[in-house]
Amino acid sequence: MLALISTILAQIDQAESGLSAIGAGLGYGLAAIGPGVGIGIVVGNAITAMARQPESAGVARTTMFLGIAFTEALALIGFVVFILLLP
């Protein structure tokens, strides 16, 4: 009886770590979507700005770089959650 209980507990333990891994992977993947969309919007608008007003392209590039980096912070937070959830 004791052996059966310990086997069940071990299986529950394994299932928990498996579910954690699935959650970590899903979380990381989902967290990467938002920044991906955000970076696309930032770069798309920067290209539009450079095409419309080429003389201010330097400013657009600077703003774009900062925008990309700030947006990427969200992806990093998703990465952190992934690391902390991973068994």
Added chain:
Amino acid sequence: MAEQAAQPAAMGEEAPERAMAQDIVRRGMIGGPVLVGVCAGVWGFDGLWSSGYALGLILINFWLAASLITWSLRISPTMLMAGVMGGYFIRLGILTGAYFLVRNTGWFEALPFVITLVAAHIVLLVWETRYVSMSLAYPGLKPQGATQ
């Protein structure tokens, strides 16, 4: 002719993002050791190595992002879009690979690693915004000796 002279140095001759990334790396070298020192104080040598590793990854990440933008913008705006989006996934892949590379080593501590990763990224960016000019004359960093 005048129009040609007014054409920007925007499509590749100038690289404000690279200048900014170099400045971020320089500031990371100055301010980063404080964060690494705090982690070393709390987690000991494991914290020191993990935090230093994360700081190095963040600085490489900034430098790589700027280099990819500069390189792709020299080719075309379309390549810029591809370079930035591809670069985003490549850099995330590098971060993930770098984590899995050291994950099971004896010196690796997850908490100082993730704290440094996020804190260094955000603090360095916010710090850098104080030194960005964004004027037509100086599209990137403020000129040396400029007042606020």
